[in-house]
Amino acid sequence: MRIGYPCINRRIGCRSDRKFRLASYTEERFFSTVRSNLSCLRQILEWNVMHDIRFFRISSDFIPFASHLICSFPWQKRFADELALIGSYLSESGIRISMHPDQFIILNSPDQKIVARSIDELIYHADLLDLMGLDVSAKIQLHIGGLYGDPQESTARFIRVYNHLDPAICRRLVIENDDQRFNAADCLKIYEQTGIPVLFDVFHHSCKNNGEGIREMLLKIGKTWKNKDGIMMVDYSSQHPDKRPGGHAERIDINDFKRFLEISHPFDMDIMLEIKDKEASALAAVYLAKADPRFL
DNA sequence: AATGGTCAAGTCAGC
DNA sequence: GCTGACTTGACCATT
Numbered sequence: 001m002r003i004g005y006p007c008i009n010r011r012i013g014c015r016s017d018r019k020f021r022l023a024s025y026t027e028e029r030f031f032s033t034v035r036s037n038l039s040c041l042r043q044i045l046e047w048n049v050m051h052d053i054r055f056f057r058i059s060s061d062f063i064p065f066a067s068h069l070i071c072s073f074p075w076q077k078r079f080a081d082e083l084a085l086i087g088s089y090l091s092e093s094g095i096r097i098s099m100h101p102d103q104f105i106i107l108n109s110p111d112q113k114i115v116a117r118s119i120d121e122l123i124y125h126a127d128l129l130d131l132m133g134l135d136v137s138a139k140i141q142l143h144i145g146g147l148y149g150d151p152q153e154s155t156a157r158f159i160r161v162y163n164h165l166d167p168a169i170c171r172r173l174v175i176e177n178d179d180q181r182f183n184a185a186d187c188l189k190i191y192e193q194t195g196i197p198v199l200f201d202v203f204h205h206s207c208k209n210n211g212e213g214i215r216e217m218l219l220k221i222g223k224t225w226k227n228k229d230g231i232m233m234v235d236y237s238s239q240h241p242d243k244r245p246g247g248h249a250e251r252i253d254i255n256d257f258k259r260f261l262e263i264s265h266p267f268d269m270d271i272m273l274e275i276k277d278k279e280a281s282a283l284a285a286v287y288l289a290k291a292d293p294r295f296l
Numbered sequence: 297a298a299t300g301g302t303c304a305a306g307t308c309a310g311c
Numbered sequence: 312g313c314t315g316a317c318t319t320g321a322c323c324a325t326t
Contacts, residue, residue, distance in 0.1 A: 008320095009321095015320090015321095017320095018321085019303095019321085019322090020321090020322065020323095021302085021303060021304095021322060021323075022303080023303090023323090024322080024323080047297090065304075067304095067305095068304065068305090070304090101316060102305085102306095102317090102318080103305085103306060103307075103318090104304075104305035104306050104307095105305080106305095106306060106307080107305075109307090110305090114305080114306070117304090117305070118305090118306095121305085125303085133299060145306090146306075146307050146308080147307085147308085148307090180307095180308080180309095181307090181308090246316095246317085246320090247316090247317090276318095276319095285318095297326100298325105298326085299324100299325085299326080300323105300324100300325095301322105301323095301324090301325100302321100302322085302323085303318105303320105303322075303323100304326100305320090306317105307316105307317095308315105308316095308317105309314105309315095310314090310315090311312100311313085311314085311315105311318090311325105
């Protein structure tokens with residue numbers, strides 16, 4: 001079991017998700033931003049290793065505008081060496097990576113232009129992980145998309161698009177239940193028709209479910225991950241007391257997390273903490289897990 | 297130097 | 312039909 005956090009380390013003093021405005025795009029700006037993101041990612045990863053955190057989500061902004069028309073810079077070639085270097089560090093340190101394209105990436109949109117742009121963005125994600133030389137256990141997690149007033153047809157559209165995707169995307173893509181539209185059971189149905197592993201978001205499941213328990217879901221979902229995919233990834237968070245249902249907590253609720261570990265024991269999984277204070281909660285979670293020999 | 301409106305992209309609920 | 316949430320800060324024009 002690994003524990004990780006997404007994209008940002010708040011105490012290290014640099015960011016690997018720096019970007020800039022489209023209006024100020026220049027090749028120089030692009031180049032220097034990517035270089036700075038590369039250098040910071042390395043620092044974050046080293047900090048993580050020092051603190052026994054071996055699961056990390058790389059921000060989709062790592063290469064800003066990578067899939068945008070404006071970006072004609074051959075970043076794949078220019079940064080191949082640097083990316084390979086990061087990749088060997090990841091492999092030798094046993095760090096697992098995930099990526100999570102954001103809400104604009106929708107494969108089941110009725111609008112072909114949106115689908116085409118989304119696929120371009122997924123190609124960028126796959127390219128990045130490929131250039132790092134990571135095996136296919138490094139995953140790209142995506143929600144199914146919109147309902148468009150007809151969940152069945154929207155699901156069918158997702159599957160049709162998936163069946164025509166580049167294999168470079170397919171081998172890394174996993175689908176995640178969301179808190180409003182497609183729940184874990186919906187994802188499992190899509191798995192049955194496509195074989196796409198399901199990434200279980202425990203918190204989203206508590207927001208939208210068909211009454212299934214967590215253990216029951218973990219048992220089913222664990223089977224959707226084949227050997228080459230690695231052990232299942234799970235997203236964990238808890239409810240922010242003041243926000244709408246689905247709002248992520250500011251800090252980890254350590255008792256709730258402990259309960260989750262106990263409920264999920266002995267399933268082996270890598271847990272991504274989607275909590276606002278990032279590495280701080282990850283430290284607390286790792287500390288807790290280490291204290292109990294059942295979990296490590 | 298400080299400020300505050302704005303930022304590539306989509307969907308959907310709520311007004 | 313428009314705005315805000317999702318996420319989230321930081322960019323950048325204006326003062």
